[in-house]
Amino acid sequence: MSDDPNRCTGRTTRQMLAAPQGAVFITRTPCNAQWLADKVNRFDLYFVAPLWLTNERWLGLTFTGIVVDHDVRLTEREQEMLRQALTRVRKRT
Numbered sequence: 001m002s003d004d005p006n007r008c009t010g011r012t013t014r015q016m017l018a019a020p021q022g023a024v025f026i027t028r029t030p031c032n033a034q035w036l037a038d039k040v041n042r043f044d045l046y047f048v049a050p051l052w053l054t055n056e057r058w059l060g061l062t063f064t065g066i067v068v069d070h071d072v073r074l075t076e077r078e079q080e081m082l083r084q085a086l087t088r089v090r091k092r093t
Helices: 011-018 030-039 076-086
Strands: 024-026 046-048 066-068
Touching (some): 011 066
Parallel strands (some): 024 046, 024 066
């Protein structure tokens, strides 16, 4: 059993529902998140692990949004890369 008070409270689901269309969703467990997103009809979200931030394959791309799951704890390097990635967020037209 988890000691996390946010576990099974619906917080991740609320984050998914509030995410912009086509957003990147950073989560510790992309497969589980995809399953949950399918249940709430958010087939448009792109799920990645925190490693996505540091492998820098996102450089040069633009995004409609980047959401970090409440359960993710980013390293200092990942936090810095997230700040840089967020500069690539653009409104969808």
